[in-house]
Structure formats: structure tokens, C-alpha cells
Amino acid sequence: MRSNKLGWILLAPTLLILFFFGVLPFVYVVFVSFHQWNPFAASPEMIFNGADNFRRIVFDSAFLNSLGVTVAFVLFAVISEVIIGYMLAQAFMREFPGKAFFRTIHTLPLIMAPIIVGSVWKLMTTPSIGIIPHYLDKWFGISMNIGTSAPAAFFTIVVMDIWHWTPLVTLTLIAALVSLPRDPFEQAQIDGANKRQIFWHITLPMIAPALIATVFIRLMDALRTVDEVWMLTGGGPGSSTRFLGVHIFKEVFPKTNYGYGSTISVIVLYLTIVVCWLLYVSMLAPRNNRKG
Amino acid sequence: MANVKIENVVKRYSNVQVMHGVDVDIEDGEFVVLVGPSGCGKSTLLRMLAGLEEISDGTISIGGRVVNDVIPKDRDIAMVFQSYALYPHKTVFDNIGFPLKMAKQPDSVIKEKVTKAAEVLDLDHLLDRYPKQLSGGQRQRVAMGRAIVRDPQVFLFDEPLSNLDAKLRVTMRVEIKELHQRLGTTIVYVTHDQIEAMTMADKIVVMRDGRVEQIGSPLDLYDHPKNVFVAGFIGSPSMxxxxxxxxxxxxxxxxxxxxxxxxxxxxxxxxxxxxxxxxxxxxxxxxxxxxxxxxxxxxxxxxxxxxxxxxxxxxxxxxxxxxxxxxxxxxxxxxxxxxxxxxxxxxxxxxxx
Structure with missing residues (x-):
């Protein structure tokens, strides 16, 4: 009993912090989402309006547009990051001259704050001064203007996200690959599997837990991307890169629409949980069930 | 079934030579045990037979065909690793059936062959289990099942019993020997345990430091050891x-x-x-x-x-x-x-x- 009590005492600081900075704000956001509340308007009172905010969201074309853009962004970015990250991880599993140097260099984007990444990419992509539009024009004759072209803006953000976050995928997959036993792979060679079959039948299933964890992390991060996008395009041109995070930001801060912003946040959280749960169930659960 | 010829095989890792011209002739259907203390090169030789290690010099032929540059899957061999090397995410059925699946055999054939192998190895009630749910001896048998469904020309065993407890080791020794008598396939078996070598082999190859010290039948090695090393290594307790x-x-x-x-x-x-x-x-x-x-x-x-x-x-x-x-x-x-x-x-x- 004594050790049990001691355990709670040792856990208490963590639990308190978690409660005050995690649970309480979350409950408060859920609470606010059922209200109409604009604290900086003429009538700053919080007015309970039931499920009105949630009803409004279903018909809010701006929100639905954001949702669509975000889903497209997440699909493009996360899938590319996983594929490129895996290829890089495999490359780093081999020996080549300068490997340690390249591995260090390749993780540098990870340590940069998103806001910095956004501003650097803005510099690089601004027409007339940016290096990217300059060489695209010089070498390929393509004129790129993320201020006027929606696809250009969208794909610049996708590429920026890939550049920024692929190293995370690479690092986790390197860790997963390094920890794999060697024998099953040699066994598979003897059993007659070619490289492609070894990948699909042996490597992929064996790194699946790490891969899924990485996809979860990237998925949750990508769904709430704000800073880089805010710096780079501000959600424009028009609303073509107005991702959910940016949408909530605009709803809450410039418009000071706290009640409705909270509602969107709750919905986004709900969607994130649903997507991750679906992924988990479809990829991991069948195996666990069969094991039982 | 096939004979195996190892001629003047040399293995070098960059500048270090670890195998110095090894010659071994293995007859069709023979049970040959490579034995020696750790680091003697017996496992390396087996891996060269399997195609998992390159051969620096000399030739290895299986069934009259030189296989130096043939990739493992085309050598028509099966191997059982010390760790068993089971696929952890596959059931016993899928583990045993994997080589057949890779050979694009129809499902009905896979089912038939796996079921038959499972019966032979007494695994039929475990086909839906995963490797982590099996005991050491059962895992060992799954690895053997995966080897026998392929009906290869040569079986390679790399210290397959060293992870088992003493009692199980004796049981499995008998089972492997029995399997060899039934199938009649050529077997090359690596061990550091001279009792395993003596009890199982038709022919023992004693190795030390990348060289063959003596080749002969178990009793031949026991009665007429060529040198002090073989004399001390074969026989328990030692000479x-x-x-x-x-x-x-x-x-x-x-x-x-x-x-x-x-x-x-x-x-x-x-x-x-x-x-x-x-x-x-x-x-x-x-x-x-x-x-x-x-x-x-x-x-x-x-x-x-x-x-x-x-x-x-x-x-x-x-x-x-x-x-x-x-x-x-x-x-x-x-x-x-x-x-x-x-x-x-x-x-x-x-x-x-």
C-alpha cells in the first residue's frame, strides 16, 4: 500500500500539470463550443446556444473548403513523406562515403521552428527575389507565383512540409530497420523471395508498428499545420491554402469568434481521432485479433 | 538430392583471410557434419554453400553445377538457422508455406504440402499460431517444416539445436536423423557439439581456424585421429x-x-x-x-x-x-x-x- 501511495505522490506533479494545461483547457473548449461568445464585441457575454455552432458548421462552405484543402494536403504530404522517408532510411542503412555527414545534414530541417521554415520558404518563393521562381523560369521557362496561382501555392506548401518533416520519418524508420533481426531476411532469400517480395512480405510487416506510429504523428501534425502556411501564403490566394488550422486561427483571432472557433477545433479533434482510429483498426487490429 | 563439391574454397574479408583452401566432397544423400570450436569457419562455409556469403576463391558445386555466382534462391537448398529465423508476423501455416508461395504454387498445392509437413513434424494442431506463441522445440520444428516443404537438393542446418534444452536436444537429434533416413536428402549440418556430430553424421569434417583438420566417419575420427587437435576435440570426456x-x-x-x-x-x-x-x-x-x-x-x-x-x-x-x-x-x-x-x-x- 505504501508503495502505491508513493507512486501517486511521485505522479502528482505530472498529473497536476496535465490537468491544468491539458484536461481543463480541453473541457473549457468543449464548453465554449456550445456558446456564442465574442469577448471583444459590443456584447461580450457568453451566450449558450446549444448545438447551433455545430449545425452551422455543416453548412459552412468556408469550413468545408478548408476541410477539403486540408485532406488533400495531408494525403499529398504524408504519403510522400513516408515513401521518401523510407527510401532515405534504406539508403542510410548502407555504407557510403560521407554517410555520417549526410545523415546530420538531412536532419537539420527538423530542428527549425515552423515559423522560420515558413519565412525562409517565403523568401525563396517570392517572385522577382526568390531563388525557386528564378531558376524555374531560367531553366524550364515556368513562371511561378504563389501569390496568384492556387496550385503553385498549394504544392509549395506540400513540398515545404515534405522538406521539413521527411527527416522525422527517416529517423524513426532507421531505428525500426536497425532493430530488425537479420536472419528472417536471409531466410527469405533462400526461400526464393526477390527484393520486391521481401519488401512486401517481410520488411513492411516487420516495421509496420513503427511505420504506423510515424504516420499517426505526421497525420496529427499535418492536420493542425498553421505557422508555416500562415507565414508563406496566409491561407491564400483566395482560400486555396486555408487549411483547418489557418481557418480556426482566422475565425478566432481576427474575427474574435471564440465560440464558433472552439466548435471547429472540437470537430477537427474528433476527425483526427476518427482517422487515426480507422488507420489503427485497418492496419494493426486484424493482426492482434488473429493472434488471440 | 545431389552431391556437393567444395574445392579449394577461400574466404577473405578485405585483407583478412579466414578460410584457407577448404576441400570437402559430399556424396549424394550423405549426412555431413561440420564441427569445430567457435570461429573455426564452419558457419561461414555453410553460409557460402547457401549463397549468403561470397566465395573469394575456389568453387562450390551442387549437383554438378558450379554455384559460385548463383543467388541463394536458385541453388535449390533449404536452410535452418540457429535462431530459426521464423517470420514473426506470419502464422505457422504461412511460415511453412512461404517458400511455396514464393514459387507461385497454387493454393491447393500449398495447403496439401504444408498439411503433410505439419503432420510429419507433429505441428498440425499449431498451424494457426504465431511463432511467439510456440515453445523452442515447436519453433525449431516449424523451421524444419519450412525447409522440407521445398523438397530441396540439399538441407543446410546451422547449429539448429543449440537454443534448446538438453533433453529436447536429444529428442530433436533423433528426429532430424530419422528425417534424414526417411527423405534421404543430402544434409550439411554445422555444430560445435561433438556429441551431436558423432551421433548424427555419416561423415564428420573437423575444422580449425579456417582449415579442415580431418574428414572421416565418426568412429574413424575416434579411432584414428590425425592430430592432437582432432584427438582432443572428438570424444567425451576428452583424451x-x-x-x-x-x-x-x-x-x-x-x-x-x-x-x-x-x-x-x-x-x-x-x-x-x-x-x-x-x-x-x-x-x-x-x-x-x-x-x-x-x-x-x-x-x-x-x-x-x-x-x-x-x-x-x-x-x-x-x-x-x-x-x-x-x-x-x-x-x-x-x-x-x-x-x-x-x-x-x-x-x-x-x-x-
């Missing part, structure tokens, strides 16, 4: 060695140890005054109340036999007695040696005289 010289006493050649112990020698080519290593197996020392006296140091009874460590003069002698004896440490016993059981080796070259 007694005493250093000394050949002397003549009463017109008869005798062995005189460095410490003055006198022992009988067989008639052979040993020259007078030649420095030799005298070898006698513990089981060939007849303990009784006649002969050379010795003082018991330690007695190790195992039930079926008794091992006696005793000092004969300054030499420590290890004797194995079939009967139970009541000797206590410190008590006096005598022993006799039949010269026919003595092995003499040149002390310099360590080769048999």
Missing part, C-alpha cells in the same frame, strides 16, 4: 595427453613422461628419443588394483559411469569407469593401459605417428 619421449627399457620401447611416468606404447614408427604427445582416452584406462598406482583427486559419479580424476605421479589422469567405485579422494587406485588403445603424436608437428 588425456601427456608430454614425454620414447625410451627403451629392457629392449622394449616405452613412453617416459617429462615428469618420469612410464607407460606402455604400441609397436609403431616412433623413434627412440623422439619427443611425443601420448594420448589415451579416459574410457580406455582400466582402473583396478593392479598396474600403475594413482591417487584419486576427484570422483564424479553420473550413475551409469564414474569419472575419476587422479594423480599418477605428477600427471593428472582422467579415467572413465563403467562400474560404480567407492574410491574417495586421497585413496589409492591402480590402472593399466592396453598399448593398442594408445595414440602417439609428434610433439613438434602434433601429427599422428
Amino acid at each position: 588425456n595427453f601427456v608430454h614425454g619421449t620414447i625410451a627403451v627399457k629392457d629392449g622394449k620401447k616405452v613412453f617416459l613422461s617429462d615428469h618420469g611416468l612410464e607407460l606402455p606404447v604400441p609397436e609403431n614408427n616412433a623413434r627412440t628419443n623422439q619427443a611425443v604427445t601420448y594420448g589415451i582416452r579416459p574410457e580406455h584406462i582400466q582402473v583396478g588394483d593392479q598396474g600403475v598406482p594413482m591417487k584419486v583427486v576427484v570422483v564424479e559419479p553420473t550413475g551409469s559411469e564414474t569419472q575419476v580424476f587422479a594423480k599418477s605421479g605428477p600427471e593428472l589422469i582422467d579415467a572413465l569407469v563403467k562400474d560404480r567405485i567407492s574410491a574417495k579422494p586421497g585413496s589409492e587406485l591402480c590402472y593399466m593401459i592396453d598399448p593398442a588403445n594408445v595414440h602417439l603424436f609428434d610433439r613438434e608437428t602434433e601429427q599422428r605417428i
Whole structure:
């Protein structure tokens, strides 16, 4: 009993912090989402309006547009990051001259704050001064203007996200690959599997837990991307890169629409949980069930 | 089924040569055991046979076909690893059926062959399990099942029993031997355990430091070891060695140890005054109340036999007695040696005289 009590005492600081900075704000956001509340308007009172905010969201074309853009962004970015990250991880599993140097260099984007990444990419992509539009024009004759072209803006953000976050995928997959036993792979060679079959039948299933964890992390991060996008395009041109995070930001801060912003946040959280749960169930659960 | 020819095989890792021209001929259907202490190159040789290690020099042929540059899957071999190398995410059924699936066999054939192999290995009730739900012996059998469904020309075993407990090891030894008798496929088996080698092999290849020391049938190696290393490695408990010289006493050649112990020698080519290593197996020392006296140091009874460590003069002698004896440490016993059981080796070259 004594050790049990001691355990709670040792856990208490963590639990308190978690409660005050995690649970309480979350409950408060859920609470606010059922209200109409604009604290900086003429009538700053919080007015309970039931499920009105949630009803409004279903018909809010701006929100639905954001949702669509975000889903497209997440699909493009996360899938590319996983594929490129895996290829890089495999490359780093081999020996080549300068490997340690390249591995260090390749993780540098990870340590940069998103806001910095956004501003650097803005510099690089601004027409007339940016290096990217300059060489695209010089070498390929393509004129790129993320201020006027929606696809250009969208794909610049996708590429920026890939550049920024692929190293995370690479690092986790390197860790997963390094920890794999060697024998099953040699066994598979003897059993007659070619490289492609070894990948699909042996490597992929064996790194699946790490891969899924990485996809979860990237998925949750990508769904709430704000800073880089805010710096780079501000959600424009028009609303073509107005991702959910940016949408909530605009709803809450410039418009000071706290009640409705909270509602969107709750919905986004709900969607994130649903997507991750679906992924988990479809990829991991069948195996666990069969094991039982 | 096929014969295997290993000719003058050399293995180098950059500048370090670890295998120095190994020659082994393996007949069709033979059970060959590669044995030696760790680091002797036996596993490397097996991996070269499997195609998992490149051959630096020399040739390996399976069934008359040189396979130096043939990738593992085209060598028509099956291998069982020490770790069993089961696919952790696949059921027993899928593990055993994997080689067939890779060979694009129809599902019905896979099912039939896997079921048959499972019956042979007594795994039929475990087909839906995952490797982590199996015991060591069961995993071992799954690995063997995966090997036999392929019906390969050659089976390769890399210390398959060393992760099992002693009792299971004996059971599996019998099972593998039985499997070989039933299938008649050529088997190359690596182990560091000389008892495994003696009990299972048709032919033993004793290796040391990347060289073959001796090739022969188990009893041949036991009766006529070519050198001190083989003599000491084969047989359990291992052979007694005493250093000394050949002397003549009463017109008869005798062995005189460095410490003055006198022992009988067989008639052979040993020259007078030649420095030799005298070898006698513990089981060939007849303990009784006649002969050379010795003082018991330690007695190790195992039930079926008794091992006696005793000092004969300054030499420590290890004797194995079939009967139970009541000797206590410190008590006096005598022993006799039949010269026919003595092995003499040149002390310099360590080769048999």
C-alpha cells in the first residue's frame, strides 16, 4: 500500500500539470463550443446556444473548403513523406562515403521552428527575389507565383512540409530497420523471395508498428499545420491554402469568434481521432485479433 | 538430392583471410557434419554453400553445377538457422508455406504440402499460431517444416539445436536423423557439439581456424585421429595427453613422461628419443588394483559411469569407469593401459605417428 501511495505522490506533479494545461483547457473548449461568445464585441457575454455552432458548421462552405484543402494536403504530404522517408532510411542503412555527414545534414530541417521554415520558404518563393521562381523560369521557362496561382501555392506548401518533416520519418524508420533481426531476411532469400517480395512480405510487416506510429504523428501534425502556411501564403490566394488550422486561427483571432472557433477545433479533434482510429483498426487490429 | 563439391574454397574479408583452401566432397544423400570450436569457419562455409556469403576463391558445386555466382534462391537448398529465423508476423501455416508461395504454387498445392509437413513434424494442431506463441522445440520444428516443404537438393542446418534444452536436444537429434533416413536428402549440418556430430553424421569434417583438420566417419575420427587437435576435440570426456619421449627399457620401447611416468606404447614408427604427445582416452584406462598406482583427486559419479580424476605421479589422469567405485579422494587406485588403445603424436608437428 505504501508503495502505491508513493507512486501517486511521485505522479502528482505530472498529473497536476496535465490537468491544468491539458484536461481543463480541453473541457473549457468543449464548453465554449456550445456558446456564442465574442469577448471583444459590443456584447461580450457568453451566450449558450446549444448545438447551433455545430449545425452551422455543416453548412459552412468556408469550413468545408478548408476541410477539403486540408485532406488533400495531408494525403499529398504524408504519403510522400513516408515513401521518401523510407527510401532515405534504406539508403542510410548502407555504407557510403560521407554517410555520417549526410545523415546530420538531412536532419537539420527538423530542428527549425515552423515559423522560420515558413519565412525562409517565403523568401525563396517570392517572385522577382526568390531563388525557386528564378531558376524555374531560367531553366524550364515556368513562371511561378504563389501569390496568384492556387496550385503553385498549394504544392509549395506540400513540398515545404515534405522538406521539413521527411527527416522525422527517416529517423524513426532507421531505428525500426536497425532493430530488425537479420536472419528472417536471409531466410527469405533462400526461400526464393526477390527484393520486391521481401519488401512486401517481410520488411513492411516487420516495421509496420513503427511505420504506423510515424504516420499517426505526421497525420496529427499535418492536420493542425498553421505557422508555416500562415507565414508563406496566409491561407491564400483566395482560400486555396486555408487549411483547418489557418481557418480556426482566422475565425478566432481576427474575427474574435471564440465560440464558433472552439466548435471547429472540437470537430477537427474528433476527425483526427476518427482517422487515426480507422488507420489503427485497418492496419494493426486484424493482426492482434488473429493472434488471440 | 545431389552431391556437393567444395574445392579449394577461400574466404577473405578485405585483407583478412579466414578460410584457407577448404576441400570437402559430399556424396549424394550423405549426412555431413561440420564441427569445430567457435570461429573455426564452419558457419561461414555453410553460409557460402547457401549463397549468403561470397566465395573469394575456389568453387562450390551442387549437383554438378558450379554455384559460385548463383543467388541463394536458385541453388535449390533449404536452410535452418540457429535462431530459426521464423517470420514473426506470419502464422505457422504461412511460415511453412512461404517458400511455396514464393514459387507461385497454387493454393491447393500449398495447403496439401504444408498439411503433410505439419503432420510429419507433429505441428498440425499449431498451424494457426504465431511463432511467439510456440515453445523452442515447436519453433525449431516449424523451421524444419519450412525447409522440407521445398523438397530441396540439399538441407543446410546451422547449429539448429543449440537454443534448446538438453533433453529436447536429444529428442530433436533423433528426429532430424530419422528425417534424414526417411527423405534421404543430402544434409550439411554445422555444430560445435561433438556429441551431436558423432551421433548424427555419416561423415564428420573437423575444422580449425579456417582449415579442415580431418574428414572421416565418426568412429574413424575416434579411432584414428590425425592430430592432437582432432584427438582432443572428438570424444567425451576428452583424451588425456601427456608430454614425454620414447625410451627403451629392457629392449622394449616405452613412453617416459617429462615428469618420469612410464607407460606402455604400441609397436609403431616412433623413434627412440623422439619427443611425443601420448594420448589415451579416459574410457580406455582400466582402473583396478593392479598396474600403475594413482591417487584419486576427484570422483564424479553420473550413475551409469564414474569419472575419476587422479594423480599418477605428477600427471593428472582422467579415467572413465563403467562400474560404480567407492574410491574417495586421497585413496589409492591402480590402472593399466592396453598399448593398442594408445595414440602417439609428434610433439613438434602434433601429427599422428
